[in-house]
Amino acid sequence: MRVLPVLVVASATAIFSFSASAAEKHPPKNTDGAKPPVTRLVMPIMSSSRGMQLFIDKKCYVCHSVNGVGGTDAAALDAHDMDEYMNPFDLAAKMWKMATIMIPMQEEELGNQIEFTGDELADIVAFLHDDRQQHLLTKDMLPAN
Ligand code: HEC
Numbered sequence: 001m002r003v004l005p006v007l008v009v010a011s012a013t014a015i016f017s018f019s020a021s022a023a024e025k026h027p028p029k030n031t032d033g034a035k036p037p038v039t040r041l042v043m044p045i046m047s048s049s050r051g052m053q054l055f056i057d058k059k060c061y062v063c064h065s066v067n068g069v070g071g072t073d074a075a076a077l078d079a080h081d082m083d084e085y086m087n088p089f090d091l092a093a094k095m096w097k098m099a100t101i102m103i104p105m106q107e108e109e110l111g112n113q114i115e116f117t118g119d120e121l122a123d124i125v126a127f128l129h130d131d132r133q134q135h136l137l138t139k140d141m142l143p144a145n
Helices: 003-025 048-057 088-110 118-128
Strands: none
Touching: 048 118, 088 118
């Protein structure tokens, strides 16, 4: 029983010396506590009106509807059927989960997988959670064919 505290101290020292040398190689940017920690993340400015245009341009409407406008091959994406407050990353997580169904269908119906940048996805997410903007989508805004 007397051995145990010695072992604990020895392993604690080992962990400390390891993290000290790791910190020398990769010093954190802010350590003074006065500034927020550096995470290298910025939230994009999300625009639901740009998102509405992307919903059309990227052809999401071919399979999904919003405000009764669009296809019925996949789930309707109306904001008023979703939870009141949502984590924007949940939508990307759902798309990822459904990717094995959605992507082959896009390749079949559109000829290729839809691609978008992070900023574009942010705008689409904004549109898909903005009930007021969604009610501005009308059938005559979709391409003719
Ligand atoms: C070619 C058809 C097709 C196109 C185009 C398409 N999807 Fe999908 N999508 C599907 C299918 C199929 C599913 C999985 C089944 C379902 O949700 O009905 C799906 C699932 C989703 C889901 C998850 C829905 C849920 O409740 O789990 C989201 C969100 C989604 N798509 C968003 C988009 C967005 C945004 C676009 C445009 C960038 C897009 N989809 C374009 C067919 C399509």
